[in-house]
Amino acid sequence: MKFLDEARVYIRSGDGGAGAVSFRREKFIEFGGPDGGDGGRGGDVWVEAVNGLNTLIDFRYQQHFKGATGTHGMGRNRTGANGASVTLKVPVGTQIFEEDNETLIVDLTEEGQRFRLAVGGNGGFGNAHFKSSTNQAPNWANPGLEGEEKTVWLRLKLIADAGLVGLPNAGKSTFLATCTRARPKIANYPFTTLHPNLGVATVDGREFILADIPGLIEGAHEGTGLGDRFLGHVERTRVLLHLVSAQEESVGKAYKTVKHELEAYGGGLTDKPEIVALSQIDVLDEDELKKKAKELEKACGQKPLLLSAITNVGMLQALRALRDEIVRFGTEEQDEA
Numbered sequence: 001m002k003f004l005d006e007a008r009v010y011i012r013s014g015d016g017g018a019g020a021v022s023f024r025r026e027k028f029i030e031f032g033g034p035d036g037g038d039g040g041r042g043g044d045v046w047v048e049a050v051n052g053l054n055t056l057i058d059f060r061y062q063q064h065f066k067g068a069t070g071t072h073g074m075g076r077n078r079t080g081a082n083g084a085s086v087t088l089k090v091p092v093g094t095q096i097f098e099e100d101n102e103t104l105i106v107d108l109t110e111e112g113q114r115f116r117l118a119v120g121g122n123g124g125f126g127n128a129h130f131k132s133s134t135n136q137a138p139n140w141a142n143p144g145l146e147g148e149e150k151t152v153w154l155r156l157k158l159i160a161d162a163g164l165v166g167l168p169n170a171g172k173s174t175f176l177a178t179c180t181r182a183r184p185k186i187a188n189y190p191f192t193t194l195h196p197n198l199g200v201a202t203v204d205g206r207e208f209i210l211a212d213i214p215g216l217i218e219g220a221h222e223g224t225g226l227g228d229r230f231l232g233h234v235e236r237t238r239v240l241l242h243l244v245s246a247q248e249e250s251v252g253k254a255y256k257t258v259k260h261e262l263e264a265y266g267g268g269l270t271d272k273p274e275i276v277a278l279s280q281i282d283v284l285d286e287d288e289l290k291k292k293a294k295e296l297e298k299a300c301g302q303k304p305l306l307l308s309a310i311t312n313v314g315m316l317q318a319l320r321a322l323r324d325e326i327v328r329f330g331t332e333e334q335d336e337a
Helices: 172-179 251-265 286-300 315-336
Strands: 006-012 045-050 064-066 086-091 094-097 104-108 114-118 149-156 162-166 197-203 206-212 239-245 274-279
Touching: 006 114, 045 094, 045 104, 064 086, 086 149, 104 114, 114 149, 162 172, 162 251, 162 315, 172 197, 172 206, 172 239, 172 315, 197 315, 206 315, 239 251, 239 315, 251 286, 274 286, 274 315
Parallel strands: 006 064, 045 086, 162 206, 162 239, 239 274
Antiparallel strands: 006 149, 045 114, 094 104, 094 149, 197 206
């Protein structure tokens, strides 16, 4: 399944059915009077967050969604049936924007959450509706109201507890594959990861979701490399794990490069708790390791974790550090509530 995190779709709710003009004409009934029924309502257009989806790929193949037109009213005071509504099924974490791609309509963050994007038109009144003491034989009826139409943007931001950031080849995919059942592509060249990956990590009996996004390089906020278009997928995380490869010539510069791109992107990423780790330490001897760990500590202002996903060194400590931040964040949310 291909990954797609943004889609543009056209929606239109159904028109209301027209009211009927009809008169009761039966033998032995001298004054039958009007009996035209009302038209049915047009179908609405809904959006619903469902489980089991993690991409918007379905909207690449279908971009038009229309509610059904309401049935016209009929004689004998028969009201037309309402038009069938249509529902867009989207992954949890999808945001809906107006056509300008800036004005937020709704943010679907919970499974089962529904929102009506377009209301179907009301059905028209039949001529029986207009009967009165002064007009006992009206010969007109209302047409149904037109439905709404608009173009909207769907933008997916994956919901995860922790996010992995770093330069390309910092070991993010290897970290994810080691501690979860996710199987991202892993290779010894930059930008092996072309789209975000999710995995469920378990430590001390507690589960949390990890998100791995493609690596950032200098100038990513200006579109260099894969740009920063995937950073939205770590906006909802509670903590970031910043991996810096021990193979970098200057680990301090590597850290600051990614940090600068996070600041340029915004979205509150720099306000999130950050755990810094020196990864791939199995390639260094002890003296070189101490030197690079000290350089990284000076750059980030905290003592970095030392880990190697290949040899499983430091992985448990990293997962526990992530878990502690996630638990602390949840406790703070409860206190605020």
